[in-house]
Amino acid sequence: MSVTREKILELGEELILTKGYNGFSYQDISTAMGIKNAAVHYYFPSKETLGTSILKTNVQRFEEMVENMQNRNFDEWHQLESFMKIYLKSNRENKICLIGSLGTDINTLNDPMRVELQKMVDRIVSWLESILLSGKEKGLFEFSISAHDQALQILSSLIAGLQLARILNKSEFKNIHQSIWEEITPQNKK
Amino acid sequence: MSVTREKILELGEELILTKGYNGFSYQDISTAMGIKNAAVHYYFPSKETLGTSILKTNVQRFEEMVENMQNRNFDEWHQLESFMKIYLKSNRENKICLIGSLGTDINTLNDPMRVELQKMVDRIVSWLESILLSGKEKGLFEFSISAHDQALQILSSLIAGLQLARILNKSEFKNIHQSIWEEITPQNKK
């Protein structure tokens, strides 16, 4: 694989997470890389092919992380912790997440991008749901609503947590992160 | 006040909530209203003055709602319910909320817009916090984390709930809305 192509994907993702999909241009990528805008079009003919590739790369990265955690026999608690660490890192870097960013622009995206975005979110929600369910059976987690709803609840907190932290104060995300754990950890009875 | 001006504000807000701040143009507004793009510039010289005005209008609308609820002696439970109804309506209309939309684009906004956005979120969070706190004292709500963190938690769920619902399925928001109530309503012991 071309290193230029990889770098474009990386930069494109970063730009979506910092400036939003409609807030960056091929010029932003090309000038940052010291190449010409046509070179970006060489690898990704349209902005939407770039967007779709970024989404596919992300799903792949997610699947690799899940597989890696299973190979290492991570329990559900540690799997969830690893997932949440991604968001802690994004917060440190003043980024939001792909879901929150593209969720804003969804009506301006073409079908392939929308389909890929939906696939990605579907996959993450169903993984979260399964982790929560089996973790609950083992007594690692405790919650009264359905695993699906609890998954949506946690994911929402993470997504909007990053957005709120960027508007208000970076450090507010720590509180949101903390609250998620307190809500599903058994030792904290209400 | 000019009815044209009001209509521009209304349409501008709708466009931010459906296509995102960087996803709409003055052309979108003018063609939808059957006027020329220069007429929009007459009322709002720049896109950022329009954005700032939309935010200020929203804060004002929020303050009016709060005042109205206090005049009618709404208890904390009904005040929270009224607030959440705004989000239910947005979900029905396939809109997200200003916070989630502008949270994505924040790095592309000018200072006045950023300041106004922060003011708006600050105001909403502190209101939510106060409602949660006095509601808890009356036994209307129950939660173990701080009122501030609980406010952030609820607001996050609402903001990202709308985004997730638009990506996945409109009806998913009902589950998120339901989960918020179950979490803070005393009768549902865990």
Added chain:
DNA sequence: ACAAATATACTTACTAATAAGTAAAATCAA
């Protein structure tokens, strides 16, 4: 082994469309 053909990775130099924004003239309403 060596030349010819071909593929890779770009640049140069453009479009065509759309963006925000403006100056000045025309229209409207009291």
Added chain:
DNA sequence: TTGATTTTACTTATTAGTAAGTATATTTGT
């Protein structure tokens, strides 16, 4: 008639996208 409103007719900048060319490898046929 005066001031508020709106259009006409622009400008300037930026956007995504493309056509054609170029240098450098890589492959292929003989």
